[in-house]
Amino acid sequence: MPPWIEAPDVSNWVDVVIAGWGAVGSATAYFLTGPAGFTGTVAVVEPDPAYHLAASTRSAASIRRQFSTPINIEMSAFGMEFLRAALEDLAAAQLALGLGSGELRL
8 A cells, every 4th residue: 555545444343354356355255245144344445446457357367177186176166166156146146235136247
């Protein structure tokens, strides 16, 4: 953070602060507030809301199935299944939160 920008103290009104809304930050927020059943408050801080300089959008990474260790194979299989179901699951979450019609547009 540049020295001329002073970050506010959010410790009195938020339980968890997630730095970055890229792949890891998004997954953390999604699983923390959804499947994990966390009932506290979550704030996501993203310095580049247009994602022009974000690492996730500039990355050439992808989901691979050619790993050799069981844990990597299992994580890749989970990632593929999550992405296959993402549109339906995230649209349902949007509807449940009252954020729109439940029709998620990507």
